[in-house]
Amino acid sequence: MRIELLGFLSLILGAVVLVSPPRLAFYVIVVSTLFGAAAAFAVPGLGGASILVPSLLLAFYCLRLFMAFGEKPVFSAVSSASPGIWLLLLTVYGVFSALFLPRLMEGVTETMIVLRSSVGHRIIDLTPLSFSSNNITQTIYALGGLFCFAFTYAYLKCGGTARDVVNAMLFLGVVNLVFALLDVVTYRTGTAHFLDFIRTANYALLTGSEKAGFKRISGTFPEASAFAGFTIVLFAFTASLWIDRMRRMATGLIACLLFLALLLSTSTTALLSLAMVMVFLFWRALPATYGKHATGLPAAIALALLAVPLCVTLVLVLMPEFARSVQAFLDETLYSKINSHSARERMQWNAVAFQVFLDTWGWGAGLGSARASSYALVLLSNVGLIGTLLFTLFVGNTLMMKSTGGVLEHTTMRAAKAGVFAGLCEAMISGTVYDLGLLFFVLSGSAAALRQGAAERKRFSPVGVGAVQ
Numbered sequence: 001m002r003i004e005l006l007g008f009l010s011l012i013l014g015a016v017v018l019v020s021p022p023r024l025a026f027y028v029i030v031v032s033t034l035f036g037a038a039a040a041f042a043v044p045g046l047g048g049a050s051i052l053v054p055s056l057l058l059a060f061y062c063l064r065l066f067m068a069f070g071e072k073p074v075f076s077a078v079s080s081a082s083p084g085i086w087l088l089l090l091t092v093y094g095v096f097s098a099l100f101l102p103r104l105m106e107g108v109t110e111t112m113i114v115l116r117s118s119v120g121h122r123i124i125d126l127t128p129l130s131f132s133s134n135n136i137t138q139t140i141y142a143l144g145g146l147f148c149f150a151f152t153y154a155y156l157k158c159g160g161t162a163r164d165v166v167n168a169m170l171f172l173g174v175v176n177l178v179f180a181l182l183d184v185v186t187y188r189t190g191t192a193h194f195l196d197f198i199r200t201a202n203y204a205l206l207t208g209s210e211k212a213g214f215k216r217i218s219g220t221f222p223e224a225s226a227f228a229g230f231t232i233v234l235f236a237f238t239a240s241l242w243i244d245r246m247r248r249m250a251t252g253l254i255a256c257l258l259f260l261a262l263l264l265s266t267s268t269t270a271l272l273s274l275a276m277v278m279v280f281l282f283w284r285a286l287p288a289t290y291g292k293h294a295t296g297l298p299a300a301i302a303l304a305l306l307a308v309p310l311c312v313t314l315v316l317v318l319m320p321e322f323a324r325s326v327q328a329f330l331d332e333t334l335y336s337k338i339n340s341h342s343a344r345e346r347m348q349w350n351a352v353a354f355q356v357f358l359d360t361w362g363w364g365a366g367l368g369s370a371r372a373s374s375y376a377l378v379l380l381s382n383v384g385l386i387g388t389l390l391f392t393l394f395v396g397n398t399l400m401m402k403s404t405g406g407v408l409e410h411t412t413m414r415a416a417k418a419g420v421f422a423g424l425c426e427a428m429i430s431g432t433v434y435d436l437g438l439l440f441f442v443l444s445g446s447a448a449a450l451r452q453g454a455a456e457r458k459r460f461s462p463v464g465v466g467a468v469q
Contacts, residue, residue: 004200007040010053014060018067023164025064026155029148030168032057033439034176036230037222039201049137050201054438058144065151069158077153082448083401084149086394091146093390094367094383094434098139101366102131109359111370111381112352126352129365138368138382141435148438152445162405162412165446166241169415173234173254179219180227180261187215195220217265228270229426233439234258236277236422240415243285246408269430276425281418346373346430353381360384367434375424375431382434395424398444401451409450416447 010032017025032054039050066074078088107128114124114134156165179198186192203222216224219231235258242251262270353372356365357380364370364384372378379388399417403410423440 002042004039004041005197006035006038006053006200007051007056010040010056014057017057017060017064020064022065022068022155022158023160025061026152026160026164027168027171029054029057029061029152029438030172030442031175033437033442034172034179034220034230035198036226036437037199037201037203037220038197042202049133050203052201055140055144058148058438062147062151065155069154073154073157074150076157077150077445077448078146082153083394083397083444084146084153084448086390086397087146087149087444090383090387090390090394091142093387094142095139097364097383097387098135098142098367098369101360101363102129102135102369105360105363105365106130109356109365110352111356111365112349113369113371124349124371129356129369131366132368135366135368138434141433142367144438145436145441148441149445149448152442153449156446156449160449162408162450165412165416165450166246169234169237169419170247170250170254173238173258176219176231176234177254177257177261180217180231183217183219184215184264215264216267217261224265225267225269225430228262228265228267228273229423229430230437230439231258231262231265232270232273232277232422232426233419233443235262235274236281237415237419237443239277239281240284240418241411243281244411244414246411246415269426272429273422273425277418277422280421284414284418349373349432350377353377356381357384371432373430373432375427375436378431378434394444395420398447401447403451405450405452409452413447413450416443416450419443420447 013028017028035053038053040053040056041051043049043051076082078084107130109129110126111129112124112126113132156162179195182195183192186194198220199222201222217227218224219227221227221230235255238251238255238258242248242255259274262274349372353370354377356370357377362385364380364382364387367382367387370378370381372381376388379391383391398420401413401417403413405413420440420443423436423443427436
């Protein structure tokens with residue numbers, strides 16, 4: 001086992017977390033989700049697979065909250081009254097499928113998986129179905145997602161506040177923008193190696209590419225599409241807060257900068273996800289333009305959307321050279337994407353994943369056994385119809401929950417659900433593995449806990465609100 005610099009620093013930070021108030025543990029786990037390409041350890045026994053910094057800090061996060069609050073609020077997170085019950089069932093089935101299905105159906109079909117070597121090389125290839133290190137790593141990530149959801153729920157039930165969620169997410173958005181700026185600056189100045197210490201995971205790194213003359217922003221992630229998938233969640237969260245008039249100056253500015261970063265990432269996934277998120281936010285905000293208590297902000301959004309065609313027409317007429325540059329950018333980013341080698345490769349992954357689903361009679365090949373380029377096909381090929389149904393119930397219950405709390409809880413819950421929706425959109429377009437990242441489960445756990453007011457949540461804490469100070 002080889003420890004990286006950030007792994008050593010994470011161990012020190014984890015030790016600090018264990019002797020600090022639980023609130024620090026919550027902030028640490030939220031910010032740690034930014035380091036999606038930072039390995040804490042490399043494990044040669046798993047083909048050189050990396051244990052990421054967020055996964056290491058998750059262990060300290062769970063231990064600290066368990067020390068503070070015990071097991072009762074954690075069990076409450078996966079009770080029949082919470083969407084977490086479906087996540088628990090999904091995870092149990094996923095673990096079962098990873099351990100047994102690849103062995104029971106060995107050789108029945110061929111799947112696309114990541115093949116790792118002990119020296120760190122990774123390739124994606126078509127191989128006969130069998131048990132592999134991918135089943136182990138994806139099982140660990142699945143359990144991590146469940147624990148992240150449950151302990152985030154427990155923290156907010158035992159005295160953590162909606163304000164903690166808002167502050168942590170806004171801070172995360174700012175730090176993400178700072179690293180995005182550093183990514184561009186270091187690339188243009190030939191000093192990109194300064195960021196190598198946060199790109200140590202055993203992933204294929206595509207951090208120095210350009211498209212249509214723009215540097216593809218990857219930030220702390222291994223490629224632009226991963227950065228875009230993370231940033232779209234932050235944008236949805238902050239834009240939702242702005243629509244609901246919470247800290248309008250801060251949330252509006254951060255949302256605008258995140259929007260710009262998404263565009264400059266030149267990621268097709270970002271543009272498609274952004275379109276769906278904008279429609280979702282507009283559809284959700286539209287009812288607020290009517291009645292005596294209209295906020296006015298949704299009306300401004302509607303007016304801005306209606307003005308887009310007029311602005312586009314004016315640009316085409318008054319700035320033809322700029323219009324041609326934009327057309328070239330869109331052609332390279334969207335229109336020609338379907339004919340690219342990457343698109344053909346990913347369509348092949350999807351075709352193989354669907355064939356795996358058929359060849360395994362709807363059971364799936366087991367968690368971690370197949371790779372695709374759409375989360376729907378990831379679910380079908382890995383955990384089959386049963387797992388797909390359980391995931392649908394989990395997400396559906398999370399997004400359909402009604403708030404019984406105060407204004408702050410209601411607004412934060414809506415923002416968390418917007419983030420969950422954005423993460424789901426990105427995954428459905430280009431998700432390749434079962435793991436959705438810890439940020440998805442932080443937000444879904446927050447949404448589940450914040451549907452009730454602070455007074456209702458305090459009863460779960462053995463020591464009251466002071467436990468999180």
